[in-house]
Amino acid sequence: MxxxxxxLQRTPDxxxxxxxxxxxxxxxxxxxxxxxxxxxxxxxxxxxxxxxSDGREIPLGRVLSxxxxxxxxxxxxxxTGPTQPTSVxxxxxxxxxxxxxxxxxxxxxESEALWSLRAPTFEKSWETVLAAFLNR
Amino acid sequence: MHALxxxxxxxxxxxxxxLRDSPLSVNELAARFPISRPAISRHIRVLASSGLxxxxxxxxxxxxxxxxxxxxxxxxxxDDFWDSALARLEELSxx
Numbered sequence: 001m002x003x004x005x006x007x008l009q010r011t012p013d014x015x016x017x018x019x020x021x022x023x024x025x026x027x028x029x030x031x032x033x034x035x036x037x038x039x040x041x042x043x044x045x046x047x048x049x050x051x052x053s054d055g056r057e058i059p060l061g062r063v064l065s066x067x068x069x070x071x072x073x074x075x076x077x078x079x080t081g082p083t084q085p086t087s088v089x090x091x092x093x094x095x096x097x098x099x100x101x102x103x104x105x106x107x108x109x110e111s112e113a114l115w116s117l118r119a120p121t122f123e124k125s126w127e128t129v130l131a132a133f134l135n136r
Numbered sequence: 137m138h139a140l141x142x143x144x145x146x147x148x149x150x151x152x153x154x155l156r157d158s159p160l161s162v163n164e165l166a167a168r169f170p171i172s173r174p175a176i177s178r179h180i181r182v183l184a185s186s187g188l189x190x191x192x193x194x195x196x197x198x199x200x201x202x203x204x205x206x207x208x209x210x211x212x213x214x215d216d217f218w219d220s221a222l223a224r225l226e227e228l229s230x231x
């Protein structure tokens with residue numbers, strides 16, 4: 001499990017809206033599969049996708065749960081693709097004067113093999129690595 | 137393209153399997169596949185841009201070889217992603 005959190009000086013409601021409605025403004029360019037700097041992202045109750053300026057739409061995940069302003073649960077396609085999604089849960093919790101945004105990212109049974117691979121494995125033997133990927 | 141996405145294609149996985157034994161040129165690879173040389177070239181470009189293979193030599197001896205460090209594990213990849221994403225979210229929240 002990967003856990004990342006950040007404390008924003010915003011109410012949960014504002015933090016939730018920043019995270020979702022303004023996702024195009026913070027989602028890193030390096031992780032936009034459309035490779036279009038002008039693409040727009042949508043994270044809404046029933047869709048999570050990137051739309052390139054030529055109209056192409058690339059699914060980034062699946063929204064499993066939408067509970068504003070507390071929680072979002074997603075199947076996440078970045079890095080592993082739609083057939084082997086990972087699981088992301090984002091929670092928004094009041095803390096001090098702001099809101100703690102916590103991201104919990106973990107594998108699902110479909111992506112466990114990809115998730116648990118470690119760099120040294122690759123260095124040690126391509127045989128092992130390729131076997132893991134190539135024989136599926 | 138990320139290495140894991142590049143690996144999502146069966147032809148590219150097969151190319152890697154061939155390169156596992158020794159570096160090969162585009163022509164040598166194309167001779168082993170029932171698809172056109174331009175198609176092989178396209179797959180090679182994807183593999184090279186994702187860091188899974190790298191060019192070796194030049195001119196007539198121009199070959200491609202497997203790049204050992206090419207496959208960053210997915211967990212590390214996503215770890216980096218959230219670090220930069222949340223840093224940007226925080227910046228945005230200060231506006």
